[in-house]
Amino acid sequence: GLYATLLSTQNPKHILTQTNNKTEILCDLKERASVYWYRWSQERQHFEFLVFSNTLGKATYGTNVSQDKFSVREARSHSSYSLHISHLQPSDSGTYYCSISRSSQLLLGAGTQLTVVDALPLPPKTTQSPQSKKPVLWITKSKAASREGPCSPLVWVPLAAGVLLLLLGLIPTAHRLYRLRRRLWLRIHRQ
Numbered sequence: 001g002l003y004a005t006l007l008s009t010q011n012p013k014h015i016l017t018q019t020n021n022k023t024e025i026l027c028d029l030k031e032r033a034s035v036y037w038y039r040w041s042q043e044r045q046h047f048e049f050l051v052f053s054n055t056l057g058k059a060t061y062g063t064n065v066s067q068d069k070f071s072v073r074e075a076r077s078h079s080s081y082s083l084h085i086s087h088l089q090p091s092d093s094g095t096y097y098c099s100i101s102r103s104s105q106l107l108l109g110a111g112t113q114l115t116v117v118d119a120l121p122l123p124p125k126t127t128q129s130p131q132s133k134k135p136v137l138w139i140t141k142s143k144a145a146s147r148e149g150p151c152s153p154l155v156w157v158p159l160a161a162g163v164l165l166l167l168l169g170l171i172p173t174a175h176r177l178y179r180l181r182r183r184l185w186l187r188i189h190r191q
Contacts, residue, residue: 010098010109018120022086025112027098029079036106037072037083040095050096053081088116 010027017023027035037050049062053072061067069092071084085092093116098109 010112012112013110015112015114016120017088017114017116019088019090019116019118021088021116022084023088023114025083025085025096025098025114026075027081027083027109029081029100032079033100035072035081036099036101037070038097038099038106038108040097040111042094048094051083085114090116090118092116 010025012025015023015025029035032055034052034054036052039048039050040046041048050065051062051070051072052060053074054060057072057074059067059072061070069085069087073082073084074080075082081098083096083098093114095111095113097111099106101107
């Protein structure tokens, strides 16, 4: 009970993320200490030592543990540490523990379960909604059209407006011509 109070929360409890993403696991301690990070692999059924970070911030890595993948950072408060994991692969899945060593015992944090998948199992609603909303579809269409050129709204909107103005301008002219023709016709027939 005496040492348990030194180790406090580890969060979040669960992380579900996609391949090639990066993630961060936070470990809050009641005091500044050297921290060990372990991973429990359900598959291999063993604890794997990842990295040890001493109070000076110097990191020591476990065998075959990539320094490009794992890094430990200390927060400004100096008693909270975070494990950053990048280039995530499904093989990185497991439960991650921050721990401190006290009198030849390792005290483990609550653990964070990390699951790395190729695609997140999102509910079908979220993937379908953009298609069901017409404006979104229109936007994507116009974007595609602007790449093709002539059909882009930038071209056809001013063009349509121009044609409309032209037609409006022609109406009085056409009317004038019609009246002229009538006058001429009447003149011819009077003779």
